[in-house]
Amino acid sequence: MMCRSLALLLLLMSACAVPRTYTDFSLSRQGVSNDDAQFISSTDLRVSGLVSEGLGFAAIGRLYNAESRLRQALYLEPSNDRIAFNLAVILNQAGQSQEALEILGRLVAKEPRNPTYLQALADAVAIEGEHEEAKAKLKEVFVIFKEANNLPRAAL
Numbered sequence: 001m002m003c004r005s006l007a008l009l010l011l012l013m014s015a016c017a018v019p020r021t022y023t024d025f026s027l028s029r030q031g032v033s034n035d036d037a038q039f040i041s042s043t044d045l046r047v048s049g050l051v052s053e054g055l056g057f058a059a060i061g062r063l064y065n066a067e068s069r070l071r072q073a074l075y076l077e078p079s080n081d082r083i084a085f086n087l088a089v090i091l092n093q094a095g096q097s098q099e100a101l102e103i104l105g106r107l108v109a110k111e112p113r114n115p116t117y118l119q120a121l122a123d124a125v126a127i128e129g130e131h132e133e134a135k136a137k138l139k140e141v142f143v144i145f146k147e148a149n150n151l152p153r154a155a156l
Contacts, residue, residue, distance in 0.1 A: 063094040
């Protein structure tokens with residue numbers, strides 16, 4: 001009887017899928033061969049969790065906690081512009097507009113016609129008291145949306 005339970009246990013253990021390494025986890029659907037499987041690293045999972053926590057904290061007004069999580073995520077993935085943008089918005093809301101301006105300036109330098117970046121930059125500039133510069137940025141955003149024939153967004 002003991003041999004049968006041990007054999008059954010070994011059979012079950014050998015049938016379980018084990019990730020290629022202990023830092024990769026499969027996101028593939030069942031039935032797909034391992035060669036076609038997509039894997040996500042544990043770092044990517046950590047970054048995703050940190051960003052999710054950060055945005056959740058921001059939604060309930062816990063800006064310090066949101067900033068902390070987004071800084072950790074950006075440390076792990078420094079080239080991620082979305083994380084940098086979210087951090088800049090949080091910093092601006094928390095009254096740290098100088099650092100927010102630095103981050104937004106780098107993002108706008110990469111994508112000068114990104115209306116989301118320009119709007120956030122206009123907001124940060126306005127907080128610093130540069131209202132004419134903020135108006136100029138918002139006019140740029142208006143022109144971008146108008147050229148794209150996105151009149152509802154242009155109206156905003």
